[in-house]
Amino acid sequence: MPKRQARWTAQDLADDPRLKDDSPGLWRADLGEVPRGLLTSAVRCFAANGFHATTTRDISEGVGLSPAAMYVHFPSKELVLFEIIRAGHERALAYVQEPSVLAVEGSADRLRQVICRYTAWHARHHVAARVSQYELAGLTAEHYGAVLELRHRTNEFFRDTVARGVADGSFAQVDVKRVTRAMLSLSIDLVRWYRLEGSDSPEQVGEFYADLALKLVAHPGAHRS
Missing domain, CATH: 1.10.357.10 (Tetracycline Repressor, domain 2)
Known part of the structure; x- marks a missing residue:
């Protein structure tokens, strides 16, 4: 697991080779591109910072969306988890x-x-x-x-x-x-x-x-x- 730092930015998470795996292929086929991207971003956020320290902003920024965008697809952070x-x-x-x-x-x-x-x-x-x-x-x-x-x-x-x-x-x-x-x-x-x-x-x-x-x-x- 990457060593925890004060704040991992979306770019930090996307670039860190320790957070690269085949997770993007896990999501249900009936989900659209955006919710699948949110899940992949959330995986990296949760792995790096933990569930409780991760914000909806962190997850949304990982796919270049506004903080409120996640709620269109997932009513809560817990449902993403x-x-x-x-x-x-x-x-x-x-x-x-x-x-x-x-x-x-x-x-x-x-x-x-x-x-x-x-x-x-x-x-x-x-x-x-x-x-x-x-x-x-x-x-x-x-x-x-x-x-x-x-x-x-x-x-x-x-x-x-x-x-x-x-x-x-x-x-x-x-x-x-x-x-x-x-x-x-x-x-x-x-x-x-x-x-x-x-x-x-x-x-x-x-x-x-x-x-x-x-x-x-x-x-x-x-x-x-």
Whole structure:
């Protein structure tokens, strides 16, 4: 995350390479160009300054509009945050539940696919993902409940993926809940430091974390020479 300064201007946010990711492609297709631009501007503002320190002026200036322009598309700043967080959680879950992943038969191969894709998704969208994970306190109780349901669905999908391998003997008799939590934490935590211009591509990071995940469920002695 960029080091906080007194005030990040719209130009600061647009130029900072640490705030560059694929977030502009996350927004719903039915949204027009202006609301999509506002969401992208808000992602950068929230990531740099935090939700509470960001003003509607900050968000609107990011797309060259007046402060009041945001209200034409979003009645409140909180609704902007909710749209970002909901999109982030929905898209990440959909990416690991694509038919090509669910069609993988072997438990180890499926877990590898799931971890690799989930990690790569968070790397490729690291700015929006950072907001989605660390600005939850800015949501209303109703919107937090909706996001919490998505988080529960994600956790359940990962637990089922690990439990499947435990049940068929592919994995050791691990504590599924604890191991799943560790895997999710690994894949998500990278949003604090990952940069697209770094040495490892999202897919390379995904493959590396998938290797780590498989070691967490390996039978004792499986990786010894």
